[in-house]
Amino acid sequence: MNTEALKELLYKIADDQLILGHRNSEWTGFGPLLEEDIAFSSMAQDKVGQSWQFYKILNELGESDPDTVAFMRNADQFHNCQFVELPNGEYDFSLIRHFLFDTAELIRFTMLADSTYEPISQLAKKIRGEVKYHTMHANIWIKQLGSATPESIQRLQDSLNQAMPYALGIFEPSPFEDDLISSGTFVGEKALESEWKKQIKEIIDQTELDLPDMDSLTPAFGGRSGNHTEHLQPLLDEMSEVFRVDPTADW
Amino acid sequence: MSMTLKSLDPRVDRLGIPEEWASPMAPKESLDQFETYEAFVQMKENKPFEHVGPVHAPNEEMAFLFAKEQYSRRGMFCHALCVIKTENIQTTGFTDNNISIYDSIESMPSGDESESFEVFHLLKRGKQHKYVGNVNAKDFEDALAVAKQNYPSEKPVFNVWVARSEHILTSDDEDRDIWETLKEKQYREAIDYRAQDKIKAFKERTSEA
Numbered sequence: 001m002n003t004e005a006l007k008e009l010l011y012k013i014a015d016d017q018l019i020l021g022h023r024n025s026e027w028t029g030f031g032p033l034l035e036e037d038i039a040f041s042s043m044a045q046d047k048v049g050q051s052w053q054f055y056k057i058l059n060e061l062g063e064s065d066p067d068t069v070a071f072m073r074n075a076d077q078f079h080n081c082q083f084v085e086l087p088n089g090e091y092d093f094s095l096i097r098h099f100l101f102d103t104a105e106l107i108r109f110t111m112l113a114d115s116t117y118e119p120i121s122q123l124a125k126k127i128r129g130e131v132k133y134h135t136m137h138a139n140i141w142i143k144q145l146g147s148a149t150p151e152s153i154q155r156l157q158d159s160l161n162q163a164m165p166y167a168l169g170i171f172e173p174s175p176f177e178d179d180l181i182s183s184g185t186f187v188g189e190k191a192l193e194s195e196w197k198k199q200i201k202e203i204i205d206q207t208e209l210d211l212p213d214m215d216s217l218t219p220a221f222g223g224r225s226g227n228h229t230e231h232l233q234p235l236l237d238e239m240s241e242v243f244r245v246d247p248t249a250d251w
Numbered sequence: 252m253s254m255t256l257k258s259l260d261p262r263v264d265r266l267g268i269p270e271e272w273a274s275p276m277a278p279k280e281s282l283d284q285f286e287t288y289e290a291f292v293q294m295k296e297n298k299p300f301e302h303v304g305p306v307h308a309p310n311e312e313m314a315f316l317f318a319k320e321q322y323s324r325r326g327m328f329c330h331a332l333c334v335i336k337t338e339n340i341q342t343t344g345f346t347d348n349n350i351s352i353y354d355s356i357e358s359m360p361s362g363d364e365s366e367s368f369e370v371f372h373l374l375k376r377g378k379q380h381k382y383v384g385n386v387n388a389k390d391f392e393d394a395l396a397v398a399k400q401n402y403p404s405e406k407p408v409f410n411v412w413v414a415r416s417e418h419i420l421t422s423d424d425e426d427r428d429i430w431e432t433l434k435e436k437q438y439r440e441a442i443d444y445r446a447q448d449k450i451k452a453f454k455e456r457t458s459e460a
Binding site: 026029030035038039042046049050052053126127128129130132133136137140141143144148 | 310315317429433
């Protein structure tokens with residue numbers, strides 16, 4: 001197996017989980033209702049925990065330890081898609097992102113459960129349940145607010161339109177796409193994207209929302225190779241504040 | 252230029268909320284709450300469902316979600332979850348002093364088994380109602396008569412809840428993995444925060460001074 005290809009795959013997954021985990025944690029204390037405050041905080045911890053597990057596999061492949069990798073890189077060294085670094089905005093945007101991203105993540109982990117690379121397939125199987133709940137949570141909320149009142153429907157529709165080019169950026173192809181597919185490590189972003197389109201349509205069709213015409217949109221690519229929006233660096237500065245003051249700080 | 256709201260939470264300061272927004276919330280109309288649902292948790296496969304508490308929700312699916320957030324813990328602590336709209340649970344009166352509520356039920360089962368009901372018993376005041384089983388009967392009262400016959404209890408039953416089976420939303424067997432979680436999650440547990448050494452060191456430092 002091509003180690004560079006493997007690392008690229010692991011970094012983008014780990015960075016997605018870490019950055020969205022941090023964004024989710026920003027809802028702590030601000031949730032629109034107590035249950036959502038708890039839900040977003042809990043999903044934040046899940047995602048950060050998942051990123052840690054992926055960084056540990058990277059560590060075994062020769063990368064620095066998880067804390068250093070998470071806290072000491074600058075924005076241009078991160079491989080997350082731009083979608084996850086966007087500010088939370090209002091709850092409607094966070095909810096739409098949660099729905100679009102986590103649907104893709106559940107499919108990704110389901111596909112990776114069959115990976116020929118044992119450490120990934122084992123981990124994917126272990127965290128599938130967590131991500132499955134995240135999508136269950138997202139789907140129920142989208143179905144509820146996507147058909148509730150004119151305001152809730154309009155807000156979700158606006159956020160969906162705004163989010164979609166970034167959501168398509170999740171599937172930015174890797175330079176190692178062919179290696180990953182031929183080695184059976186991962187079935188590839190194209191296969192993931194087409195399954196994702198099918199699944200989000202199934203949910204959106206149960207609401208008053210309209211899916212934007214995805215073929216006419218330009219996906220927000222660049223994140224996987226370190227090109228980010230202006231929103232990522234301030235997030236990293238805040239996330240690594242304690243670590244940079246005292247790298248030995250411990251629980 | 253208006254002042255921005257100052258808070259002890261720096262995240263609030265960063266939002267730059269105008270100070271005048273700090274006015275108290277407009278009074279709400281009464282009765283704007285969602286309806287209530289009762290949540291029941293099954294901790295292990297061979298244990299009965301137990302009542303854990305109510306949630307407010309606009310529908311059954313949302314109630315399930317809120318119940319999952321509020322009342323279920325992952326790891327070894329939840330096997331399945333169900334919710335029933337409170338108004339769909341028929342309750343008997345309460346008894347006390349070792350008298351069973353079933354003593355006051357004298358009717359015999361009608362023999363009409365056209366509807367399916369689920370039965371919950373309260374065996375200790377102050378504890379939760381626990382699931383005892385399913386009965387087929389023609390209505391709630393008939394269900395109680397069947398339950399009296401099918402589920403005799405050595406201990407007195409102080410109160411019984413009965414709900415139509417069709418009114419219960421239960422987690423799917425295949426979704427049991429939503430309660431699975433990674434073992435290495437010490438950072439989530441307060442127990443992993445060991446302050447004793449730090450407190451000891453602090454005490455030694457201050458007593459020397």
